[in-house]
Amino acid sequence: MLISHDRDFLDGCINHVISINRSSIDVQSGNFTSWYENKVMKDQFEISQNEKLRKDIKRLKEAARQSQIWSDKIENTKNGVKVSGVKPDKGHIGHQSAKMMKKSKNLENRQNKAIEKKQSLLKDIETKESLLVHSLHHHKGSLIAVNNLSSYYGEKQILNTLSFEIKQGDIVAIYGRNGSGKSTLIKILLGLHREYIGEIKLANNLKISYIPQDISNLTGSLNEYIHKQNVDETLCKTILRKLDFVRELFEMDMKNYSDGQKKKVLIAVSLSKSAHLFVWDEPLNYIDVISRIQIEEIIKEAKPTLIFVEHDKRFVEDIANKIIQL
Numbered sequence: 090m091l092i093s094h095d096r097d098f099l100d101g102c103i104n105h106v107i108s109i110n111r112s113s114i115d116v117q118s119g120n121f122t123s124w125y126e127n128k129v130m131k132d133q134f135e136i137s138q139n140e141k142l143r144k145d146i147k148r149l150k151e152a153a154r155q156s157q158i159w160s161d162k163i164e165n166t167k168n169g170v171k172v173s174g175v176k177p178d179k180g181h182i183g184h185q186s187a188k189m190m191k192k193s194k195n196l197e198n199r200q201n202k203a204i205e206k207k208q209s210l211l212k213d214i215e216t217k218e219s220l221l222v223h224s225l226h227h228h229k230g231s232l233i234a235v236n237n238l239s240s241y242y243g244e245k246q247i248l249n250t251l252s253f254e255i256k257q258g259d260i261v262a263i264y265g266r267n268g269s270g271k272s273t274l275i276k277i278l279l280g281l282h283r284e285y286i287g288e289i290k291l292a293n294n295l296k297i298s299y300i301p302q303d304i305s306n307l308t309g310s311l312n313e314y315i316h317k318q319n320v321d322e323t324l325c326k327t328i329l330r331k332l333d334f335v336r337e338l339f340e341m342d343m344k345n346y347s348d349g350q351k352k353k354v355l356i357a358v359s360l361s362k363s364a365h366l367f368v369w370d371e372p373l374n375y376i377d378v379i380s381r382i383q384i385e386e387i388i389k390e391a392k393p394t395l396i397f398v399e400h401d402k403r404f405v406e407d408i409a410n411k412i413i414q415l
């Protein structure tokens with residue numbers, strides 16, 4: 090039994106899927122792709138069923154409101170309010186209105202029951218809403234140019250005469266085995282590691298939004314963290330909500346978040362920043378499959394300039410238009 094968010098890896102080894110949904114758990118034979126195709130079909134069916142139910146509920150609510158108005162009118166007649174200029178006969182109207190009142194109340198009750206029943210049929214579907222990336226335009230086409238870069242930790246050489254250019258609109262994946270120097274390269278570009286030789290040219294006043302690989306220092310209040318990062322709280326929380334982050338988490342200490350929830354905070358903060366260049370070091374670690382697909386769609390839609398490290402092969406193939414192999 091294995092738990093993984095990597096689509097290619099799952100397709101390569103599983104023959105059954107146990108999926109834990111919002112209101113049920115189900116088991117299916119097949120791999121990730123067949124499970125996902127079924128899920129999309131089922132969701133589409135449920136979305137159209139939901140739409141139909143919502144329309145029915147609206148119609149029933151309007152009918153129940155009419156019944157209410159009707160029984161109120163009868164009640165007024167009983168209390169001696171003149172109807173069309175004729176003085177009411179209290180005894181007759183009292184009897185008649187009691188009958189009609191009962192009838193309209195029954196109707197109202199029936200309508201309310203029907204509304205409740207329809208509402209219970211509404212399915213809680215995980216919808217993937219689109220998000221907005223705040224990409225800034227830089228007047229220079231070339232944002233980063235690296236020439237013959239080699240790096241070191243003391244005696245140990247990490248990168249060897251690396252050269253590449255990042256132009257505006259590029260989506261660049263840095264590929265390589267564990268320990269090949271991907272994070273080191275990113276840290277050099279950000280000015281966080283200075284043991285290197287070679288030439289690095291960054292465009293003037295380049296604004297970068299960075300997601301580090303490490304999430305271990307994410308503790309304390311989410312609100313304080315968001316403010317410290319100087320991003321718009323509403324926007325950041327809207328992004329988190331869209332990434333399926335439940336509201337109760339907003340008040341919890343981040344040290345009690347799951348690893349995926351911590352990574353989602355980093356992604357939401359990064360996306361809330363206005364930047365020319367997004368630099369993401371393994372952004373999808375621990376992130377669930379649905380959110381991965383959603384993030385992929387955001388990138389395809391918003392086309393930010395992005396340089397990222399990611400071991401999820403499907404994600405790299407889907408979004409990258411340039412690869413730096415270490």
Ligand SMILES: Nc1ncnc2c1ncn2[C@@H]1O[C@H](COP(=O)(O)OP(=O)(O)OP(=O)(O)O)[C@@H](O)[C@H]1O
Pocket residue numbers: 242247265266267268269270271272273274302
């Ligand atoms: N502060 C450091 N001091 C000494 N060596 C380091 C330091 N940081 C990293 N290294 C070494 O440099 C090499 C590259 O590390 P880096 O973190 O860049 O790898 P990576 O490609 O990002 O790997 P991963 O896929 O595991 O994230 C590794 O062998 C690592 O042990």
Ligand SMILES: [Mg+2]
Pocket residue numbers: 271272273302370
């Ligand atoms: Mg790394």
